[in-house]
Amino acid sequence: MSQEVRGVISRAKGAPVEVTTIVVPDPGPGEAVVRVQACGVCHTDLHYREGGISDEYPFLLGHEAAGIVEQVGEGVTDVAPGDFVVLNWRAVCGVCRACRRGRPWYCFNTHNAAQKMTLTDGTELSPALGIGAFAEKTLVHAGQCTKVDPAARPAAVGLLGCGVMAGLGAAMNTGEVTRGDSVAVIGCGGVGNAAIAGAALAGATTIVAVDVDGRKLEWAKKFGATHTVNSRETDPVEAVRELTGGVGADVVIDAVGRPETYRQAFYARDLAGTVVLVGVPTPEMTIELPLLDVFGRGGRLKSSWYGDCLPSRDFPMLTELYLQGRLDLDAFITEEITLDQVEEAFTKMHHGDVLRSVVIF
Ligand SMILES: NC(=O)c1ccc[n+]([C@@H]2O[C@H](COP(=O)([O-])OP(=O)(O)OC[C@H]3O[C@@H](n4cnc5c(N)ncnc54)[C@H](O)[C@@H]3O)[C@@H](O)[C@H]2O)c1
Ligand SMILES: [Zn+2]
Ligand SMILES: [Zn+2]
Numbered sequence: 001m002s003q004e005v006r007g008v009i010s011r012a013k014g015a016p017v018e019v020t021t022i023v024v025p026d027p028g029p030g031e032a033v034v035r036v037q038a039c040g041v042c043h044t045d046l047h048y049r050e051g052g053i054s055d056e057y058p059f060l061l062g063h064e065a066a067g068i069v070e071q072v073g074e075g076v077t078d079v080a081p082g083d084f085v086v087l088n089w090r091a092v093c094g095v096c097r098a099c100r101r102g103r104p105w106y107c108f109n110t111h112n113a114a115q116k117m118t119l120t121d122g123t124e125l126s127p128a129l130g131i132g133a134f135a136e137k138t139l140v141h142a143g144q145c146t147k148v149d150p151a152a153r154p155a156a157v158g159l160l161g162c163g164v165m166a167g168l169g170a171a172m173n174t175g176e177v178t179r180g181d182s183v184a185v186i187g188c189g190g191v192g193n194a195a196i197a198g199a200a201l202a203g204a205t206t207i208v209a210v211d212v213d214g215r216k217l218e219w220a221k222k223f224g225a226t227h228t229v230n231s232r233e234t235d236p237v238e239a240v241r242e243l244t245g246g247v248g249a250d251v252v253i254d255a256v257g258r259p260e261t262y263r264q265a266f267y268a269r270d271l272a273g274t275v276v277l278v279g280v281p282t283p284e285m286t287i288e289l290p291l292l293d294v295f296g297r298g299g300r301l302k303s304s305w306y307g308d309c310l311p312s313r314d315f316p317m318l319t320e321l322y323l324q325g326r327l328d329l330d331a332f333i334t335e336e337i338t339l340d341q342v343e344e345a346f347t348k349m350h351h352g353d354v355l356r357s358v359v360i361f
Pocket of ligand 3: 163
């Protein structure tokens with residue numbers, strides 16, 4: 001037996017999203033149906049709508065969510081009906097070459113539900129990042145459900161499901177920021193501000209926020225930025241060097257993902273420092289750097305997929321820090337909206353008016 005619920009779909013490239021009825025099948029082996037309580041609006045949902053990720057319309061959007069497990073399929077033992085979970089888009093397989101080497105955060109064969117959710121006429125939906133949580137209920141692989149403390153506010157911990165985790169992890173996991181480090185973060189949207197919060201949690205003493213938008217820089221201070229640089233007015237490389245005793249930051253995180261911001265990150269870092277690319281570039285972008293500078297400056301140039309997180313390790317831990325008041329996830333929520341307001345939320349995101357809009361069910 002299947003269920004019919006309301007969900008937000010993107011039917012064609014660039015067209016406004018619409019709320020419609022979707023059909024959620026009963027969970028098969030290894031699957032779970034989750035009643036969604038909250039789902040953040042992420043830039044990646046907009047990328048899907050604009051055709052930037054694939055052409056497999058219609059998409060069921062939304063992927064930054066928390067909810068309650070309602071039903072589980074055969075063989076599911078890690079979660080049970082009633083569990084409060086944050087959904088993740090990298091359910092690790094445990095058997096690929098990355099998993100077998102003990103590096104499951106790089107898993108090369110992550111799992112999604114095998115069955116498809118559909119429209120009422122049977123048209124199969126492509127769920128965003130294998131989740132599709134702008135829906136009252138969604139079907140996922142059980143491994144995509146990570147149990148966290150149910151005392152937490154769904155709208156807040158749901159954000160760990162994507163952008164906030166990516167940013168926190170870019171600093172804490174990929175960048176390996178540690179106490180006393182100097183860190184610069186270029187681009188202070190949801191991801192960049194989370195990187196700032198992660199750097200602060202990890203003990204960085206100098207945290208420079210760089211953005212072209214003054215409002216974002218004001219927000220960055222709330223998350224722990226010790227200095228801000230508006231790169232529309234000031235050369236960010238010079239500014240970061242000046243703020244770090246003339247040498248550059250130990251870790252520079254590019255949370256925009258454009259050739260010019262990557263170049264800034266590359267040159268704003270100290271010798272033997274680390275560059276972390278967490279912003280996602282588009283296919284036509286290229287960069288040219290003097291190879292001697294790549295060699296001569298030493299250190300590490302890294303990319304961060306989903307903050308190199310391991311949901312089973314990181315979601316419960318970060319939820320605990322949130323409940324202890326040490327990680328202000330609430331501060332990322334600019335507004336709570338309904339399912340019918342996702343299109344408006346995209347417009348606000350596009351204009352930089354929000355850090356996160358979160359759909360509440
Ligand atoms: N690696 C991952 O796993 C992962 C996960 C989620 C999101 N992302 C990516 O991270 C990036 C940021 O996402 P977001 O949700 O924070 O987006 P956002 O739109 O909220 O924030 C982007 C910020 O960058 C600033 N900016 C734009 N151009 C700039 C420039 N040239 N110099 C300095 N600042 C500039 C904007 O003013 C804005 O504050 C996106 O590319 C997104 O796709 C990556
Ligand atoms: Zn694997
Ligand atoms: Zn996302």
